[in-house]
Each structure stands twice: as C-alpha cells, then as structure tokens.
Amino acid sequence: MKKTYLFVGFLFLIMIHVGMQLQSPVVFKEKLSDYGFFEGNIADQKPISGVVPYQLNAPLFSDGAHKLRFIQLPVNQQVPYNPDTVFQFPKGTAIIKTFYYKKDERADKKGRQLIETRVLLHEATGWIALPYIWNEAQTDAFLEITGGTTQVAWRDVHGAKKTLQYAIPNMNQCKGCHERNGVMSPIGTSARQLNGDFKYANGFDNQLFRWQKMQLLTALPAAKTIPKLVHYEDGTARLDDRARAYLDIHCAHCHHKTGAAQTSGLFLDWQTQDSTALGFYKTPVAAGRGSGNRLFDIVPRKPNESILLYRMESLDPGEMMPELGRQVQHQEGIKLIKAWIEAM
Amino acid sequence: MKKSLCCIALGIMYGTLAIAQPEIEKRIQTQLILAENGSTIDLPEGVIHLTKSLSMDGKKNITIKGKGLNQTMLSFKGQIMGAEGLKITNSQQIILENFTIQDSKGDLIKTMHVTGITFRRVKAEWTGKPSPKNGGYAFYPVQCEQVVLDSCTAIGASDAGIYVGQSKHIVVKNCTAYNNVAGIEIENSLYADVHNNVVTGNTGGILVFDLPDLVQKRGGYTRVFNNLIKENNHPNFAPKGNIVAKVPEGTGILILATNQVEIFENLILDNKTVGTGIISYFMTENKFKDKDYYPYPTGIYIHDNQFERKPKRAPLTSTIGKIFTFKLKYGKNVPHIIYDGIVDKNTLDANGRVKLENKICIRQNKNQSIGNMDAENDFKKPTRDAPQFDCALERLKMPVH
Numbered sequence: 001m002k003k004t005y006l007f008v009g010f011l012f013l014i015m016i017h018v019g020m021q022l023q024s025p026v027v028f029k030e031k032l033s034d035y036g037f038f039e040g041n042i043a044d045q046k047p048i049s050g051v052v053p054y055q056l057n058a059p060l061f062s063d064g065a066h067k068l069r070f071i072q073l074p075v076n077q078q079v080p081y082n083p084d085t086v087f088q089f090p091k092g093t094a095i096i097k098t099f100y101y102k103k104d105e106r107a108d109k110k111g112r113q114l115i116e117t118r119v120l121l122h123e124a125t126g127w128i129a130l131p132y133i134w135n136e137a138q139t140d141a142f143l144e145i146t147g148g149t150t151q152v153a154w155r156d157v158h159g160a161k162k163t164l165q166y167a168i169p170n171m172n173q174c175k176g177c178h179e180r181n182g183v184m185s186p187i188g189t190s191a192r193q194l195n196g197d198f199k200y201a202n203g204f205d206n207q208l209f210r211w212q213k214m215q216l217l218t219a220l221p222a223a224k225t226i227p228k229l230v231h232y233e234d235g236t237a238r239l240d241d242r243a244r245a246y247l248d249i250h251c252a253h254c255h256h257k258t259g260a261a262q263t264s265g266l267f268l269d270w271q272t273q274d275s276t277a278l279g280f281y282k283t284p285v286a287a288g289r290g291s292g293n294r295l296f297d298i299v300p301r302k303p304n305e306s307i308l309l310y311r312m313e314s315l316d317p318g319e320m321m322p323e324l325g326r327q328v329q330h331q332e333g334i335k336l337i338k339a340w341i342e343a344m
Numbered sequence: 345m346k347k348s349l350c351c352i353a354l355g356i357m358y359g360t361l362a363i364a365q366p367e368i369e370k371r372i373q374t375q376l377i378l379a380e381n382g383s384t385i386d387l388p389e390g391v392i393h394l395t396k397s398l399s400m401d402g403k404k405n406i407t408i409k410g411k412g413l414n415q416t417m418l419s420f421k422g423q424i425m426g427a428e429g430l431k432i433t434n435s436q437q438i439i440l441e442n443f444t445i446q447d448s449k450g451d452l453i454k455t456m457h458v459t460g461i462t463f464r465r466v467k468a469e470w471t472g473k474p475s476p477k478n479g480g481y482a483f484y485p486v487q488c489e490q491v492v493l494d495s496c497t498a499i500g501a502s503d504a505g506i507y508v509g510q511s512k513h514i515v516v517k518n519c520t521a522y523n524n525v526a527g528i529e530i531e532n533s534l535y536a537d538v539h540n541n542v543v544t545g546n547t548g549g550i551l552v553f554d555l556p557d558l559v560q561k562r563g564g565y566t567r568v569f570n571n572l573i574k575e576n577n578h579p580n581f582a583p584k585g586n587i588v589a590k591v592p593e594g595t596g597i598l599i600l601a602t603n604q605v606e607i608f609e610n611l612i613l614d615n616k617t618v619g620t621g622i623i624s625y626f627m628t629e630n631k632f633k634d635k636d637y638y639p640y641p642t643g644i645y646i647h648d649n650q651f652e653r654k655p656k657r658a659p660l661t662s663t664i665g666k667i668f669t670f671k672l673k674y675g676k677n678v679p680h681i682i683y684d685g686i687v688d689k690n691t692l693d694a695n696g697r698v699k700l701e702n703k704i705c706i707r708q709n710k711n712q713s714i715g716n717m718d719a720e721n722d723f724k725k726p727t728r729d730a731p732q733f734d735c736a737l738e739r740l741k742m743p744v745h
Contacts, residue, residue, distance in 0.1 A: 172399035182434040265557040288480025291585030318449030
C-alpha cells in the first residue's frame with residue numbers, strides 16, 4: 001500500500017515538475033524556505049531585512065484565521081503612489097501572506113498553528129499565486145498547486161473549543177479572487193488599506209510614510225489627501241464607512257466592473273455611487289437559489305428581505321458569499337451589514 | 345535534480361497523507377492547472393465523486409474529454425466547496441465533450457471570458473425531482489464569444505438548463521432540455537442561432553431576454569428555428585427574485601425586450617399558457633434606472649411555425665394566466681401568440697404607425713392566432729388577429745460563427 005502511494009506520489013511529482021517547466025520559464029520553488037524570506041526558525045516568521053511586514057485597515061475575514069503579511073520589492077526599486085487602485089508594483093515584487101490560528105485566543109503564549117502561506121510573485125509575465133501548506137512539525141511549507149484542507153482546532157475568546165476543516169484554495173481559485181479583467185492582481189495593497197499605523201520594531205508608524213522613508217514608495221502626497229478605509233469593527237467610525245469598507249474588502253475583488261462577478265452588475269467597491277449597482281432594489285441576475293426567495297440585493301431598512309445578507313449568512317456553497325474562503329458565518333460582518341441596511 | 349525531486353516527493357507525500365482529498369479529484373485538478381496549450385485532458389471512466397469545484401484558467405486549445413455520457417460521470421453530490429461544478433475562465437478554443445456532470449451545489453458548468461467554447465455531447469443534470477434546491481444553470485457560458493452547444497442535454501436547473509448570457513456568436517443545436525424552469529435562455533447576447541433542439545417539460549421552453557443593469561447591454565439578432573417546443577407546463581420552481589421566477593408555466597417561447605429576433609419553422613405544441621410571447625420589460629413589473637437599457641421588443645419576425653394546443657384555460661398560477669382569464673376573457677381559446685402591445689413612441693412614423701424595421705411581424709404560421717393584450721392601456725382594448733402584424737421583415741443573416 002505504502003509502496004503504491006510512494007509510486008503514485010513520485011509519478012505525480014514528475015508530472016508536476018515537468019508540467020511546470022513546460023508551463024512557464026519559471027520553476028516554482030517547492031518550499032517556502034527556498035525563498036529565504038525569513039531568518040531563524042521559519043515558523044517564527046521573522047522577515048529578513050528588505051521583507052517588510054504590513055497590515056490592512058480592513059482585512060478579509062477568512063474563517064477566523066489570523067494573517068501575517070509581508071512584501072519584498074526588488075532591491076533599489078520603488079512603487080509610485082496612486083489613490084485609487086492597488087499599487088502597481090515592479091516586476092520581481094513578492095507578497096507573502098501566512099494564515100494561522102492561535103491555539104487559544106485568550107493566551108498568545110500557548111502558541112499558534114501555521115496553516116498556509118500564499119506567495120504572490122510578480123513575474124515577467126504577470127502575477128502568479130502559489131499556495132504553500134505548512135507541515136505538522138511547522139518546519140516548512142510546501143507548494144501544493146491544488147490547494148487542500150487542513151484540520152484546525154483552537155479555543156475562541158470565550159474559551160470554547162472550535163474545529164474546522166480549513167480549506168486552502170488551488171492556484172486557479174487564487175486567481176478567481178485576484179483578478180482584474182482576467183489578469184492576476186494583488187488585492188489589499190492599496191493606499192486606502194495601507195494608510196494606517198503599524199507596530200514596527202521601533203514603534204508605531206504610518207505604513208505609507210514608513211515605506212516612503214524606506215524608499216519603497218514615491219510620489220506620496222500630503223497625508224490628508226490620502227484615502228483611508230476604516231476598520232469595519234471600529235465602533236467609533238461612521239456606520240456607512242464601516243459597511244462600505246467591509247463590502248470593499250469582502251466583495252469588491254469580484255463585485256467590481258473589472259472583477260470576476262462583473263456579469264452580475266453588482267459593484268460593491270468603495271467608489272461605486274450608483275445605487276442600483278450597489279444593490280438598492282436591484283434584482284439578481286444569476287443568483288439561482290442564492291436569492292433565498294428574496295427579490296432584491298438590498299431592500300433599505302429590511303435586512304431580512306435583502307439577498308446580500310442572505311448570502312452572507314448562508315453556509316451552502318451554492319448560495320454563500322464570498323464563494324470561497326469562508327465556511328463559517330462572520331458574525332461581526334453580518335451584524336454590521338444588518339445594522340447598515342436597517343439604518344438606511 | 346535528484347535532490348529537488350526528493351524534496352518535492354517529501355512535499356507531495358506530506359500532502360497526500362495530511363490532506364483528505366481523493367487522489368482522482370486532485371489528479372484532475374492538477375491536470376487542469378498544468379495542461380499544456382493544445383493538449384487533451386482525458387477524464388477517466390466511472391463515477392467520479394468530487395468535493396470541490398474543478399477549474400481551469402488561462403488556457404488555449406484544450407479538449408476535456410470523457411469516455412461517454414454513461415461512462416464518465418462527474419458527480420458533485422458530495423460537494424463542500426465552490427459555487428459551480430466545473431469553471432473555465434480567460435481561455436481560448438476549449439472543447440468539452442463526452443461526459444456527464446451532475447448535482448453541483450451551484451451551477452454545473454460555468455465558462456467566462458472564453459473565446460471559442462464548444463460543449464459537445466455533454467449532459468449536465470440535477471438528478472432527482474426538479475427542485476428549487478437545484479443549482480441555477482446547467483450550462484452557463486457568460487461573456488464568451490463563439491459559443492457552441494451541440495447535442496447536449498440539460499435537466500433539472502432551477503433557473504435555465506442552457507443559459508447563454510452576455511455573449512456573442514452562439515449556436516445551440518441538437519440539444520435536449522427538460523425539467524428545467526427555462527429550457528434554453530439567451531440573455532443579453534448577440535447573434536445566437538438556436539435550432540434543432542428538443543425542449544419539453546420545462547416551465548418555459550426557449551427564452552430570449554434582454555435585462556437592464558448588465559455589462560453587455562443590448563442583445564438581439566437571434567434566430568430560433570426548427571425546434572420542437574412541447575408541453576413546457578412544469579410548475580415554476582425557480583427561487584423568487586430571479587427573472588425566470590416570473591415565467592408562467594406553460595410558456596413555449598418568450599421574447600423579453602429583445603430586438604431583431606426571428607422565430608421560424610418551429611413546432612410549438614401544447615404549451616398551456618402561451619405558445620410564443622413578445623413582451624416589454626414593463627410586464628415584469630420590475631423597476632429599472634439603467635439609462636442605456638431599451639425595454640421594448642422590436643423587429644420581431646415570427647413565421648412558418650406550427651402551433652397546436654388543446655382548448656383549455658391558461659393555468660391561474662401566474663399573473664399572466666390571471667390576466668388572460670379575468671381581464672382578457674380568453675377562456676379556453678387562448679391565442680398562440682401574445683404581444684403586450686406596449687409601443688416605444690420613438691418607433692412611430694409621421695402617421696403614428698410603427699416603422700417597418702421596428703415592427704412585430706407575424707405570418708404564415710399554421711394555426712396562427714395573435715392576441716394583442718393592450719397592456720399599455722390596462723388591457724382595455726385588446727385585439728385578436730389584428731392586420732397590423734401581417735408583414736414581413738428582412739430575414740436575419742448570421743455572421744459566420
């Protein structure tokens with residue numbers, strides 16, 4: 001049995017290996033450690049100089065996983081600022097994102113389980129996304145182009161035991177979200193998402209201005225002109241700003257004029273002003289049973305008649321939104337969108 | 345080299361052990377990711393149980409081929425992830441053939457941004473009884489060009505069995521669609537030929553729709569000919585909110601707000617509510633604000649079809665059925681062809697008559713009968729077999745596909 005497995009395994013590898021060489025001039029690295037992004041014990045995720053950690057103002061909910069984000073620009077190269085879209089990073093840029101669960105949300109010292117690290121590489125031919133899955137020993141992560149699932153278990157903030165078959169997307173699914181007009185693109189690295197403070201080794205600093213000091217970012221304008229998303233869980237922010245930030249990061253990677261859900265005519269990015277495109281009294285186009293027998297995407301003041309909320313609440317793969325990367329309800333998100341629709 | 349192989353071996357072995365993903369599913373997905381342009385992916389024989397969507401992106405000249413409809417069956421009954429069975433995106437010249445695909449949680453086969461997509465001898469179905477719990481579309485090419493469906497079968501879709509949306513240059517031929525809400529639907533699409541299909545037992549047989557608020561606005565130049573459109577009397581089981589949920593049971597062909605449509609040489613038999621309907625978007629009672637949207641059907645030519653229907657009241661399950669019975673008093677003698685009578689004033693000439701190119705022309709159909717509902721004036725002055733429809737339009741010519 002074991003022998004067959006080995007054999008099949010080997011065949012497989014050869015196939016993958018050969019396939020990749022044919023597919024692309026780039027031979028993908030098999031292990032995360034092959035890149036040398038981190039120093040010391042790789043599970044500590046301590047970046048080498050030039051690999052810059054960052055965070056987003058309004059991050060995507062991914063079944064409660066925590067994320068570590070890093071970016072590496074080619075030596076002596078910069079990216080120009082722009083207010084509207086993801087920064088247009090030079091070829092050779094790498095974006096690294098590690099997903100993990102704390103073993104106990106109440107006690108960091110109990111440690112964490114690293115699940116996957118996604119590496120976005122800006123190659124000569126464009127961006128590619130490669131999923132690396134961490135081994136149980138947490139000594140490295142290995143390329144798995146078809147993704148996979150990993151069992152995770154943790155205790156939540158109330159101490160309750162939680163388990164999940166965490167799903168890791170395959171390469172195509174990566175692109176399913178990371179797509180603009182059919183071309184792979186990063187999602188989070190925009191001015192509005194990066195315009196916030198990060199705790200660096202030597203204290204807090206605004207990320208954009210830090211990047212400017214590090215000579216990674218050029219053409220940065222005055223601080224007050226830079227757009228900024230609020231964190232959707234920030235109770236001090238305006239409800240409308242919180243809801244729009246939430247929709248921007250959770251929906252607009254597809255629900256955008258140039259995204260994979262452009263066919264729906266529902267555009268939930270932060271800049272959309274047209275009320276129909278935003279879902280107000282908009283009939284669904286290809287929702288199928290995702291409509292939940294509701295007539296419109298958003299019915300003001302009536303969250304329970306709004307398809308948007310139905311699909312956020314659903315756990316059925318044929319109905320739920322986002323389509324990928326979520327297996328449990330995002331309670332905080334549901335509460336927020338409900339309150340937003342109620343207050344319309 | 346040896347070393348690197350070893351390393352991958354470790355990686356993959358780890359993968360196989362730690363990841364509960366059936367080997368075959370992984371193998372097919374790997375093939376779809378790594379396929380070289382110009383290659384053929386052979387799907388194995390047997391029932392293949394899949395738990396996640398399969399997907400392919402950014403390929404050219406690929407054939408995905410099964411061993412036959414009853415030999416290769418992709419079953420998504422146990423699907424836990426993904427909104428469709430098979431998804432193909434951003435590709436060119438793709439052929440899918442000789443397999444059956446079943447029971448996905450969402451749509452069965454979705455293709456988007458593919459130029460040259462051919463489905464040949466593919467059966468896409470939800471097994472079991474038609475149910476609102478079934479996915480929306482069995483075949484779902486959207487924003488594609490050069491779409492061909494040939495000898496395919498679609499069963500059980502809670503929206504449309506064969507749905508072509510926001511696409512250009514389309515042929516749907518020799519296909520069979522039954523037990524769907526809509527058998528075949530061409531939506532916001534240009535240059536579609538729908539012919540030699542058998543469309544029975546759906547709620548609505550063949551729909552040609554133009555809807556507002558979509559990226560590709562104006563569809564049309566569609567021909568529907570030589571089809572058998574029979575007994576599409578299935579109770580509507582579409583989840584509410586979807587436009588097809590408004591299609592009355594017993595609809596043969598329905599043209600909604602589409603322009604330049606030619607319907608000819610079809611057999612349109614025993615559809616209880618309407619053989620062929622021609623309506624504007626106003627009949628949906630949905631509001632719209634899309635300034636670029638044109639809600640009227642114009643330039644419609646219906647000729648040389650054969651209509652049959654036993655004299656019977658239209659079912660009262662739909663609004664239109666109620667209007668037929670209570671407002672228009674059709675009783676058992678419901679006209680085969682129904683027009684809502686809502687006219688775009690901009691299409692009138694100096695004498696107040698619709699210009700020829702915008703007309704609804706109906707002639708030389710066997711058992712022809714035409715009801716103009718006069719919906720514009722709250723159904724006050726409906727007409728039957730009015731002479732205004734007796735005209736001919738220039739035959740549509742299809743660009744070479």
